[in-house]
Amino acid sequence: MENILDVQNIHTFIGQYHILQGVNVRVPKGSITALLGRNGAGKTTTLKTILGLTPPREGKVIYNGQEVNGLRSFDIASMGIGFVPEHRAIFRDLSVEENLKIAERKKGDYLRKRDFIFNLFPDLKRLITLSGTSLSGGQQQMLAIARALVPDNQLLLIDEPSEGLAPVIIEHMMSAIRELSKDSTVVLVEQNFLVASQLAEYYVIIEEGRSVQDGKMKDLAADKAAIHRFLGAA
Amino acid sequence: MNTFLRKNIVMLVAVLVLSAFLIAAAQGMDKQDFVITLLRGLAVGSITFLVASGFSLIFGLLDVLNLAHGTLFMIGAYMGWTVVVRPDTFVDLLTPLALIVSGFALGDVYPLLASRIRLGLSMKRMLPWGLILVSILLFGFILPRYPIAIWDVGNYGQSPVIFAFMADSGTRLPVMPAAFTEISMPVALIGLLLASILGAFGISLFDGTPRTVHLSWRNFVSIAIALIVAVAGAAFNDSLTTFLYGLSSNWLFFTAVLVATLSGVALGGLMEATLIRPLYSRPIYQLMLTIGMSAIGIEMVRAIWGRPEFVMPKPAFFDGAGEACPATNFADWWANHCSTILLLDGRVRVYNEIFIPLVGLVVLISIWVLLQRTRLGMIIRAGVQDSQMVEALGINVRRVFTMVFALGVGLAALGGVLATPSMGLSNVMGESLLLNALIALAIGGLTSYPGAALGSVIVGMIQQFIIKYGQIGIAIPFTDIVFKPTPPLVPASTVMLMVIILLILPNGLLGKKE
Numbered sequence: 001m002e003n004i005l006d007v008q009n010i011h012t013f014i015g016q017y018h019i020l021q022g023v024n025v026r027v028p029k030g031s032i033t034a035l036l037g038r039n040g041a042g043k044t045t046t047l048k049t050i051l052g053l054t055p056p057r058e059g060k061v062i063y064n065g066q067e068v069n070g071l072r073s074f075d076i077a078s079m080g081i082g083f084v085p086e087h088r089a090i091f092r093d094l095s096v097e098e099n100l101k102i103a104e105r106k107k108g109d110y111l112r113k114r115d116f117i118f119n120l121f122p123d124l125k126r127l128i129t130l131s132g133t134s135l136s137g138g139q140q141q142m143l144a145i146a147r148a149l150v151p152d153n154q155l156l157l158i159d160e161p162s163e164g165l166a167p168v169i170i171e172h173m174m175s176a177i178r179e180l181s182k183d184s185t186v187v188l189v190e191q192n193f194l195v196a197s198q199l200a201e202y203y204v205i206i207e208e209g210r211s212v213q214d215g216k217m218k219d220l221a222a223d224k225a226a227i228h229r230f231l232g233a234a
Numbered sequence: 235m236n237t238f239l240r241k242n243i244v245m246l247v248a249v250l251v252l253s254a255f256l257i258a259a260a261q262g263m264d265k266q267d268f269v270i271t272l273l274r275g276l277a278v279g280s281i282t283f284l285v286a287s288g289f290s291l292i293f294g295l296l297d298v299l300n301l302a303h304g305t306l307f308m309i310g311a312y313m314g315w316t317v318v319v320r321p322d323t324f325v326d327l328l329t330p331l332a333l334i335v336s337g338f339a340l341g342d343v344y345p346l347l348a349s350r351i352r353l354g355l356s357m358k359r360m361l362p363w364g365l366i367l368v369s370i371l372l373f374g375f376i377l378p379r380y381p382i383a384i385w386d387v388g389n390y391g392q393s394p395v396i397f398a399f400m401a402d403s404g405t406r407l408p409v410m411p412a413a414f415t416e417i418s419m420p421v422a423l424i425g426l427l428l429a430s431i432l433g434a435f436g437i438s439l440f441d442g443t444p445r446t447v448h449l450s451w452r453n454f455v456s457i458a459i460a461l462i463v464a465v466a467g468a469a470f471n472d473s474l475t476t477f478l479y480g481l482s483s484n485w486l487f488f489t490a491v492l493v494a495t496l497s498g499v500a501l502g503g504l505m506e507a508t509l510i511r512p513l514y515s516r517p518i519y520q521l522m523l524t525i526g527m528s529a530i531g532i533e534m535v536r537a538i539w540g541r542p543e544f545v546m547p548k549p550a551f552f553d554g555a556g557e558a559c560p561a562t563n564f565a566d567w568w569a570n571h572c573s574t575i576l577l578l579d580g581r582v583r584v585y586n587e588i589f590i591p592l593v594g595l596v597v598l599i600s601i602w603v604l605l606q607r608t609r610l611g612m613i614i615r616a617g618v619q620d621s622q623m624v625e626a627l628g629i630n631v632r633r634v635f636t637m638v639f640a641l642g643v644g645l646a647a648l649g650g651v652l653a654t655p656s657m658g659l660s661n662v663m664g665e666s667l668l669l670n671a672l673i674a675l676a677i678g679g680l681t682s683y684p685g686a687a688l689g690s691v692i693v694g695m696i697q698q699f700i701i702k703y704g705q706i707g708i709a710i711p712f713t714d715i716v717f718k719p720t721p722p723l724v725p726a727s728t729v730m731l732m733v734i735i736l737l738i739l740p741n742g743l744l745g746k747k748e
């Protein structure tokens with residue numbers, strides 16, 4: 001199977017700190033791949049390293065067969081990678097519509113994708129003129145995902161979409177992610193193992209800055225001991 | 235209505251306090267004094283706003299406290315003065331300045347060039363320094379030999395003070411055109427272009443990250459413009475000079491405003507690309523750099539234009555005098571272009587107290603439209619909050635940084651040149667204005683655009699009212715005492731107000747909580 005993303009032994013430093021010390025992630029095209037691990041394991045840093053926001057000092061990031069480590073973030077993103085960061089990062093001074101429009105890479109992206117997006121998140125449609133600040137946590141999360149859908153992205157990096165959301169909203173979020181994964185590959189960071197195991201086909205476990213285990217999600221779900229050891233969850 | 239009240243409570247209270255203050259101020263003085271003081275406050279506020287808004291845009295988006303902003307305001311003033319008083323000097327400068335900038339206009343091409351060069355590691359380390367050294371040597375050789383007709387700061391009879399005085403009284407001293415003698419023109423032009431390209435290439439190599447560059451004609455537009463300006467300036471030097479000398483004082487002033495603003499834009503872009511950009515990861519060094527730049531800028535102005543203060547001729551449009559002046563209504567004013575107009579029996583200077591506030595208003599609205607209605611403005615507003623996220627969307631934020639820095643410096647330079655006909659020119663004009671602008675921003679909110687406007691107007695008003703009361707005195711109620719605020723109270727009072735506001739609202743009137 002073809003990998004859209006191949007992260008090979010990356011080492012990332014933030015200031016003096018050696019945060020990632022050898023992370024390998026292979027993401028098959030069209031799949032949902034979950035990055036799992038305890039708090040502070042380095043999942044977010046892995047996503048940021050892929051995008052070049054915290055460039056790796058060693059190792060390679062190969063996207064669509066092309067080495068992208070060392071390129072500037074906006075160049076990497078422009079190759080078709082969408083980023084839904086931890087804590088959403090909605091632009092407060094922009095309206096909901098502007099938060100979507102700003103993600104355009106070609107003129108008209110927003111108009112083209114509008115129906116698809118509002119189909120996925122009907123709530124957003126009536127919020128369109130509000131400012132980014134006045135949204136609830138769940139609405140902000142929807143907007144953050146929607147923003148990554150405006151341009152034609154082949155790969156979406158989604159960081160903890162269920163964080164701080166009510167169960168009903170999480171359900172809604174999950175079906176949306178399932179829906180959009182029909183068109184693009186998804187790398188999902190998720191603390192909630194139940195959510196991760198229902199969505200993802202593959203997984204990679206990161207522990208203290210290293211990738212320690214990967215494989216098919218259904219094998220991991222059956223291995224209670226591994227789940228307990230790596231994730232501390234039942 | 236209720237939510238409106240709650241959201242804008244600070245604004246409303248500020249407006250109320252301000253109006254109360256104005257009403258109180260109006261009690262103690264004549265109607266005409268009040269109107270004039272109000273307009274002067276607006277004028278000072280407008281100039282302050284031009285500096286403060288650029289400063290705040292730069293700080294908001296780039297997180298750079300550009301303490302050289304006042305100096306850049308001053309450089310705008312001196313540039314504009316040069317165009318009005320010595321057009322020949324300006325025309326002579328056009329070519330070398332355009333050539334110095336031209337290399338940096340090729341910014342996107344260098345990464346491509348760099349990727350073609352295969353060198354060993356130690357050579358790769360040396361290359362940028364080598365290029366920069368060659369560039370400096372070339373500049374050092376050519377620039378002192380480049381012929382520029384200029385005043386002589388050392389000789390009083392040929393000093394800017396005299397040129398300014400003569401131009402102000404409507405005559406011009408004869409000047410000697412400069413000619414290429416020490417160096418031939420082609421050598422000078424090609425040498426400067428080469429020096430600029432080598433220097434810009436060298437500096438670009440410090441930023442080691444490779445880039446995927448898709449070259450198109452767009453990448454060459456800026457250098458083409460620079461080269462056209464350079465070649466035209468050299469080829470048509472004489473006719474351009476004659477043309478500028480023949481212009482009416484209005485058109486010459488307009489040209490000066492345009493030139494000063496554009497040189498501010500170019501200088502800002504150059505400064506960001508060469509000095510500020512390598513230091514984004516070291517904010518303290520950046521701060522020290524801007525302080526150093528400010529000192530260097532002042533010394534350069536002293537070396538070129540000298541230390542004494544001098545005047546800027548007012549354009550004839552605002553300088554009429556005679557029987558029909560001061561004008562009593564607008565139609566009268568239009569017919570005679572009087573320098574003053576009677577408003578409620580007070581003599582108002584049209585340029586200082588009406589034109590400048592109008593320009594301030596136009597700029598206020600234009601920048602607001604830019605911020606709220608264009609894609610660039612959207613990116614700026616988003617980037618002020620989280621520039622990393624903007625970059626993660628695939629937007630070249632660094633380029634927007636350069637544009638905003640250039641825009642901010644352009645606004646300061648515009649403020650500088652506009653202020654000259656009323657304030658004159660001096661080496662310290664920038665310092666005091668930067669201080670005003672910083673106080674205005676502290677009052678209004680450091681990164682808030684409406685805050686910059688509100689703060690600037692408040693600072694301008696307070697200063698002017700205190701100056702006025704310094705002349706007429708405040709009659710303390712129920713006593714015979716007339717209190718006259720002394721001049722040192724002017725800056726002190728604005729600082730006091732700043733402290734009071736910051737104690738109540740740490741983020742200023744319209745600033746957002748971080």
Ligand SMILES: Nc1ncnc2c1ncn2[C@@H]1O[C@H](COP(=O)(O)OP(=O)(O)OP(=O)(O)O)[C@@H](O)[C@H]1O
Nearest residue numbers: 014015017019037038039040041042043044045046
């Ligand atoms: N700016 C920083 N400076 C210093 N250390 C940092 C910085 N950012 C992250 N770290 C450290 O890097 C490690 C990995 O952080 P990261 O955010 O990638 O973890 P994570 O797996 O996403 O955790 P979480 O589940 O809490 O989001 C943590 O130990 C964190 O403390």
Ligand SMILES: [Mg+2]
Nearest residue numbers: 043044045086
């Ligand atoms: Mg995280």
